[in-house]
Amino acid sequence: MRAPVRAVLLSLACAAALPAAAAAQAISPVLDAKGGYVLGARVNGRWRDGQSIARMVRPGARYRVFGPAAELGASRGGRAENIGEPCTETFRVELAPEREAGEIAVAAAWNVIPRRVIRLSQAAAEGYRDPLRQILRQHGIANPVPRITGAVRVDLDGDGAEEVIVSAHRQTGNGSFTVGAGDYSVLFVRRLVAGTVRTIMVEEEYHPRAKGETTPNAFTIVGAYDLDGDGASELVTRGRYYEGGWTTIYRIRSTAAQKLASAGCGA
Ligand SMILES: [Ca+2]
Ligand SMILES: [Ca+2]
DSSP: OOOHHHHHHHHHHHHHSSOOOHHHHHHEEEEEEOOBBEEEEETEEEEEEEHHHHGGHHHTEEEEOOSSSSSSEEEEEEEOOEOOOTTTTTOOOOOOOSOOOOEEEEOOOSSSSOOOOOOOOHHHGGGHHHHHHHHHHHHHSSSOOOOEEOOOOOOOOEEEEEEEEEEEEEOOOOOSBBBOOOEEEEEEEEEEETTTEEEEEEEEEEESBBBBSOOOOOOEOOOOOOOSSSSOEEEEEEEEEEEEEEEEEEEOOOOOOOEEEEEEEEE
């Protein structure tokens, strides 16, 4: 009987010696390195947004800062501070050094870019005009003008087949408050599913008719990073509109994009 009793006592002692601080250290916060916004982190297997993890962000933590396709270096982060009105749900961590070329910062030891991320040349990206036209027609733009703004090739899930992420944007309004007929901003993934190429919409906004009092978004690809250490890369996007911007982390499933966390600020 002595051994089990000792085991119980040991486990009680361990529980007492591992206060909440240990749990806080176990999370790996993800920041948008551009603004320092806390995007979120996976906590006990579930993604939480910046607001939910702000109190668990450890001041002095070491963040690895990444550009679009490579690691740039390490920075120390401060405590997560609320940025205040009008975005009281958004928290920010100051990085030192700032590393201006950085896109994403992660307080994690795992391989954050497990597979090569290749930005396509404009000429190669133009190869995605046909699927873009098809998407736009399906959303009421009868005579679409395809304007591809970027494309990236990466094997997101590590199954050996590369996915292609494409962004496209047409803005003929004044860029702030009006849209022209046939304007749009989309971001989609082309993925091979059971031998067939599928299009998975990630961000989408369509304006078949000209309109005033509309603040259109422009969506761009930030990159693909494993932000929770499960070996699969998440897709990071930014959406900008007049005086506002949001950064979002998506998990790309076989047929749909799942939003994991998002942060930003807009008036
Ligand atoms: Ca793949
Ligand atoms: Ca992942």
